[in-house]
Amino acid sequence: MRKKLVVGNWKMNGSLARNQVLLVALNAMVRPGSVDVVVCPPYPYLSQAQALLKGGVISVGAQNLSAFNEGAYTGEVSGAMLRDSGCDWVIVGHSERRSANGEADGVVAAKVQAALDSGLRPILCVGETLEQREGGVAEDVVGSQLDAVVSVVGAVLVSSVVVAYEPVWAIGTGKTATPEQAQAMHAFIRACLVLRGVAAQGVKILYGGSVTAVNAPQLFSKPDIDGALVGGASLVAEGFSAICAAAAAS
Ligand code: PGA
Numbered sequence: 001m002r003k004k005l006v007v008g009n010w011k012m013n014g015s016l017a018r019n020q021v022l023l024v025a026l027n028a029m030v031r032p033g034s035v036d037v038v039v040c041p042p043y044p045y046l047s048q049a050q051a052l053l054k055g056g057v058i059s060v061g062a063q064n065l066s067a068f069n070e071g072a073y074t075g076e077v078s079g080a081m082l083r084d085s086g087c088d089w090v091i092v093g094h095s096e097r098r099s100a101n102g103e104a105d106g107v108v109a110a111k112v113q114a115a116l117d118s119g120l121r122p123i124l125c126v127g128e129t130l131e132q133r134e135g136g137v138a139e140d141v142v143g144s145q146l147d148a149v150v151s152v153v154g155a156v157l158v159s160s161v162v163v164a165y166e167p168v169w170a171i172g173t174g175k176t177a178t179p180e181q182a183q184a185m186h187a188f189i190r191a192c193l194v195l196r197g198v199a200a201q202g203v204k205i206l207y208g209g210s211v212t213a214v215n216a217p218q219l220f221s222k223p224d225i226d227g228a229l230v231g232g233a234s235l236v237a238e239g240f241s242a243i244c245a246a247a248a249a250s
Contacts, residue, residue, distance in 0.1 A: 004220065004247035005162065005204050005227035007123060008039040008234025009063060009091060019045050023052040025237035032057045033248040035227070038089050039234065043077055050086030061089030061123070064097060067110035069117075079118025090120045091229070093145070095127055095168045105148035112149050116157055123162045123206070123229065124149060126189070130169035138167075142185065143192050155197035162204045163189055164229040170209025172231060179218045179225070182207045186224035213242035220250035 014022075019041060030037050040061040041049050049060045062085075066076035082090060092115060093108035103111075108124070115122040126145040128138040142165070150158050165185050170177050177185075186205045193200035207219050208229030219225050227247055233239040 002202065002204050002226045004035045004250065005206060006035055006037050006240075006244045006247050007061065007089070007091070007164075007206065007227070007229045008037075008240055009094070009208075009229055009231050010039065010041045010234060011063070011096070011231060012042055013235055014041055014045055016045070016048060019048055020052065022235065022237055023049055026058060026241060027053060027056045029237055029241035030056075030058055030244050031248070035244055035248040037244050040089070040091055043085075046082070046085040046087060059088045060086050061091065061121075062087050063091050063094065065090050065092070065111055065115055065118075065120070067107060067114050069114070079114050079120050082120060083118055088121060090115050090122055091164075092122045092124050094125045095166060095171060098125075099168075105145055106152075108145070109149045109152035112161060113153050113157075116153065116160070121160065121162060123164050125164045125166050125208070125229070127166040127168050127171075127209075133167065133169065138185070139188050142189060146189065146192050147196070150193075150196045150198065155199075158193065158196075159199040159203060162206060163193075164206040164208050165189060166208035166229060172210070174210050176210040176212075176215050176219075177207070179215075179222050182219060183222035183224055186222070190224055211243060213239050213246065216243045216246040217250065220247055 038059045038061045062082045092111045097103045112122045128141040190200045204226040206227045211228040
């Protein structure tokens with residue numbers, strides 16, 4: 001059985017003072033149990049999060065990394081630097097980065113490779129736009145996003161990647177995919193990985209897109225939904241800890 005994983009993606013939110021309140025509350029509310037929990041603050045706050053969460057059950061991740069190790073890449077942050085700042089995890093290929101920062105499939109694949117090379121666990125985001133879903137090509141889009149990574153990283157290493165299915169139309173919109181829609185795509189993702197030679201029964205596939213404490217229990221009841229990547233609701237301790245509790249109870 002795959003242990004559930006809940007990841008909070010803070011996006012570009014927070015301040016030293018606000019993070020302190022949120023992290024102290026999360027430390028008190030998130031109980032050790034049958035769920036792994038990660039928070040991903042913006043870069044400047046990674047060390048703060050690491051210090052405040054030390055010794056607890058919550059791990060720290062970053063929201064992005066460079067595809068390169070070191071050198072003249074102004075404004076970029078490498079996987080090794082993230083490890084130095086206490087990160088165990090990194091989100092790669094979030095749709096906001098694919099659309100606003102022009103990260104194409106090849107760049108995303110190189111970043112997954114860089115994360116693995118640095119000893120970080122990548123959380124690879126995939127997902128279709130509303131137009132693509134309505135055009136009947138959602139599976140083609142997600143399949144080719146996965147293919148790009150498998151072809152660069154190789155089937156063996158992809159088995160240690162976490163996949164997050166995040167339909168773009170559900171992110172920050174309050175419009176969650178139904179548990180049935182999400183389960184269907186998760187099953188498709190697992191089948192795709194199997195076809196490409198990945199030991200996919202052990203791969204965690206998270207759902208992301210307007211997950212809340214209210215809709216989480218139903219999503220987590222589906223056999224191929226192994227947890228959640230949570231944006232907005234991860235900024236409120238009560239909501240995020242309730243999602244973690246729902247994962248632990250499922
Ligand atoms: P949301 O964001 O939960 O606010 O929809 C999810 C994400 O973008 O990872």
